[in-house]
Amino acid sequence: MSAVVVNGVSKVFNTGKSAQVDALHGIDLTIEPGEFVSLIGPSGCGKSTLLRLIANLTEPTAGSITVNGKPSKQARLDQDYGMAFQQAGLFEWRTVAKNIELPLELKGWDRAKRRARALEMLDLVKLPEFAHHMPWQLSGGMQQRIAIARALAAHPPLLLMDEPFGALDEMTREHMQAELLRICKETNSTVVFVTHSIPEAVYLSNRVVVMSPRPGRITDIIDVPLGSSRDDGTRETGDFFSKITEVREALRGAEYSAGARGIEDR
Amino acid sequence: MARLSGTVRSIWPPVVFGAAMLALWQLIVRGFDLKPYFLVAPSDIFDKFIDNRSNIWEAMRVSGTNAAFGLLFGAILGVLVAFVLSRFRILDELVMPMSIAINAIPAFVLVSVFNNMFSSTSEVPRRLMVTLVVFFVVLVNVSKGLRQVQPVHSELMRSYAASGWEIMRKVRVPNAVPYFFTALRISAPLSVIYAYVSEYFGGAQNGLGNRISSNISNSKNAVGWAYVAGACLLGLGFYVISIAMEAVATPGGAGQRNRDDS
Numbered sequence: 001m002s003a004v005v006v007n008g009v010s011k012v013f014n015t016g017k018s019a020q021v022d023a024l025h026g027i028d029l030t031i032e033p034g035e036f037v038s039l040i041g042p043s044g045c046g047k048s049t050l051l052r053l054i055a056n057l058t059e060p061t062a063g064s065i066t067v068n069g070k071p072s073k074q075a076r077l078d079q080d081y082g083m084a085f086q087q088a089g090l091f092e093w094r095t096v097a098k099n100i101e102l103p104l105e106l107k108g109w110d111r112a113k114r115r116a117r118a119l120e121m122l123d124l125v126k127l128p129e130f131a132h133h134m135p136w137q138l139s140g141g142m143q144q145r146i147a148i149a150r151a152l153a154a155h156p157p158l159l160l161m162d163e164p165f166g167a168l169d170e171m172t173r174e175h176m177q178a179e180l181l182r183i184c185k186e187t188n189s190t191v192v193f194v195t196h197s198i199p200e201a202v203y204l205s206n207r208v209v210v211m212s213p214r215p216g217r218i219t220d221i222i223d224v225p226l227g228s229s230r231d232d233g234t235r236e237t238g239d240f241f242s243k244i245t246e247v248r249e250a251l252r253g254a255e256y257s258a259g260a261r262g263i264e265d266r
Numbered sequence: 267m268a269r270l271s272g273t274v275r276s277i278w279p280p281v282v283f284g285a286a287m288l289a290l291w292q293l294i295v296r297g298f299d300l301k302p303y304f305l306v307a308p309s310d311i312f313d314k315f316i317d318n319r320s321n322i323w324e325a326m327r328v329s330g331t332n333a334a335f336g337l338l339f340g341a342i343l344g345v346l347v348a349f350v351l352s353r354f355r356i357l358d359e360l361v362m363p364m365s366i367a368i369n370a371i372p373a374f375v376l377v378s379v380f381n382n383m384f385s386s387t388s389e390v391p392r393r394l395m396v397t398l399v400v401f402f403v404v405l406v407n408v409s410k411g412l413r414q415v416q417p418v419h420s421e422l423m424r425s426y427a428a429s430g431w432e433i434m435r436k437v438r439v440p441n442a443v444p445y446f447f448t449a450l451r452i453s454a455p456l457s458v459i460y461a462y463v464s465e466y467f468g469g470a471q472n473g474l475g476n477r478i479s480s481n482i483s484n485s486k487n488a489v490g491w492a493y494v495a496g497a498c499l500l501g502l503g504f505y506v507i508s509i510a511m512e513a514v515a516t517p518g519g520a521g522q523r524n525r526d527d528s
Binding site for chain 2: 055057076077078079081082083085087089091093094102103105106
């Protein structure tokens with residue numbers, strides 16, 4: 001059973017009005033369990049919209065989306081996925097551990113079980129000594145790690161991430177990418193990852209989905225066979241650079257066809 | 267310990283400054299031989315304050331009780347209505363503009379109206395007045411807190427398939443707590459001021475506002491000033507209590523932090 005199946009999905013905002021936007025048109029995408037898939041493309045290509053559709057935070061205008069073999073709405077109601085955004089979005093009145101426990105509270109877990117899982121997740125993101133800290137006592141990178149721990153707390157099979165490292169500095173960002181790969185390997189998660197950064201997409205992904213705007217669509221899907229154990233050394237290999245070039249050229253093709261901008265070339 | 271010495275250090279400068287201003291005031295009154303009907307010396311005010319301390323205390327008790335009643339009921343009412351309005355958008359659109367319109371009516375007009383509604387010795391009109399003022403401050407602030415949830419928080423709760431009630435309990439209410447204490451900090455001094463002001467429009471002659479105006483109009487300026495000092499103390503007391511409550515309820519001062527800088 002595939003982790004995510006997107007079948008002929010279109011999304012139109014402001015239907016029938018003068019401000020009508022074809023955010024997505026004719027999207028087909030299948031993601032297998034354990035896969036790490038990045039969505040990349042210039043601003044307005046609908047990559048975030050596609051992620052939000054998979055999360056059932058918004059409904060498609062046409063087509064269907066299946067997550068874990070169920071309609072996406074049912075998957076949301078069952079909390080079959082965890083989500084992380086560019087903002088860590090921690091609740092500032094809750095301690096770090098209590099933040100991680102929130103999705104478990106809503107699932108109706110009892111206190112002891114929640115606490116045990118929160119501590120386990122803190123170990124996973126290597127911040128075990130911060131359980132009783134308040135979010136504002138943590139750096140941006142640490143907050144983002146807590147947000148990832150929270151997204152994974154209920155052990156969902158699927159992780160949806162919308163530019164989670166977009167607000168971090170380059171060094172922290174590379175460190176977080178390596179951490180994310182390690183965590184995904186340990187938890188066996190499937191990941192759909194929206195990003196602006198080509199090296200980030202290449203470093204993390206098994207497949208990079210290249211998108212283009214007006215209307216938002218998939219123009220290319222690039223396999224990244226860099227192996228399953230990637231580290232800082234991977235960033236310096238010829239294969240890594242040639243994949244970056246391949247994605248960049250695919251994006252340029254998409255960009256020229258649409259005349260849009262907004263891709264980070266780093 | 268370090269925190270205590272820090273508090274002492276931050277308290278010293280304003281205390282010294284205040285004392286210096288009082289000394290200057292004293293010097294000017296004595297140096298230029300100003301008459302008591304023009305400006306009273308602080309030393310005279312202090313003497314009258316000591317002489318009249320039981321009367322001043324009694325007047326503080328009356329005004330303070332009125333302010334406290336208004337503050338309590340206004341806050342409770344404000345929170346309750348804010349909750350109801352946040353659950354029913356249509357009510358919000360109906361009630362909010364009316365609230366703002368009522369709030370624009372000058373206070374004394376309402377006190378006069380309330381005075382006609384109740385017996386001439388009743389404290390109810392004054393308490394009603396304070397309640398009304400506090401109610402609006404609390405309503406506006408708490409409504410804002412219940413509503414202005416960060417978009418990322420709403421999305422997260424939706425991704426958790428949380429119900430409206432769960433979102434209320436786990437996000438909206440905690441989000442509104444700092445707003446509530448801000449409202450309390452604003453309305454605590456306001457409640458005292460409105461308690462004094464409403465005493466100017468009739469009713470029993472027993473509060474600080476009454477005493478100040480009657481003493482001044484009888485040319486007992488020093489005594490009037492002594493009651494003013496009592497009024498300052500009462501207002502200060504209310505303010506300090508509201509700040510202490512905020513400090514206890516939001517440890518770490520999360521309420522003061524800019525909530526947009528995450």
